[in-house]
Amino acid sequence: MSTATVDVETRGPVAIVTLNRPAQSNTLSLQMGMDLLAAAMTCARSPVVRAVVLTGAGQNFCFGGDLRGMTNKGGAEAHLRELTSYLHAAISLFVRMDPPVIAAVRGTTAAAGIGLVAMADLAVAAESARFNLAYTGVGLTPDAGTSFLLPRAVGVRRAMELMLLNRSLSAEEALSWGLVNRVVPDAQVLEAALALAEKLATGPTRAFGKVKRLVAQSLGALESQMVLEAETIAGQAASAEGAEGISAFLAKRKPVYP
Secondary structure (H helix, E strand, C coil): CECCCEEEEEECCEEEEEECCHHHCCCECHHHHHHHHHHHHHHHHCCCCCEEEEEECCCCCECCECHHHHCCCCHHHHHHHHHHHHHHHHHHHHHHCCCCEEEEECCEEECHHHHHHHHCCEEEEECCCEEECCCHHHCCCCCCCHHHHHHHHHCHHHHHHHHHHCCCEEHHHHHHHCCCCEEECHHHHHHHHHHHHHHHHCCCHHHHHHHHHHHHHHHCCHHHHHHHHHHHHHHHHCCHHHHHHHHHHHHCCCCCCC
């Protein structure tokens, strides 16, 4: 299955889900949110898919939400409410489906892109990969499960440092902090992720799924937190701070918050 912005390729029992807006650094548009949900549904329902690799086309994994799209007719608040409804449903499916999900990350990953890395069961990063939450840099708040998943991966203090200070992490720092499982040379990132997926695809898929759901349950209510995230980021986008942050980002100037 392939759609306008997300490509799904199967190699035997492994599905490769590729965010496919490389010219826009794979920013999440409304269409990509819908397409990612369709991809997640395809992987979850397929009788042949036993592992999933999630990656991005081009030089970067995912820059997060498409801020330029938020300024279109309808406004940022409505845009974010709709986008998060698709994105969060996709994340919930990836987290709870039987096939393990491996993120293959190259280039820059920001905002919701980090949520997609954190929701994966395993993550492989290229040596040149960099991670930056960026939300508060444009006057917004986290979505894509980042406020739920990130503190559990790296700890509360480190998560707050990333969220409040927008510190950029190198691949090696992401490894030492627990955001990714391994770091490989840039040219090998997809190959390394596929090797993990192929190994997992020979294993007990239904047992893997039960392990995933046990771990998800032990963490608490991810879906409830994502509802809160959606309400918060949409409301913040409609505020004076959010409007200034988005406007400043698109104009490539420093924001002046009221």
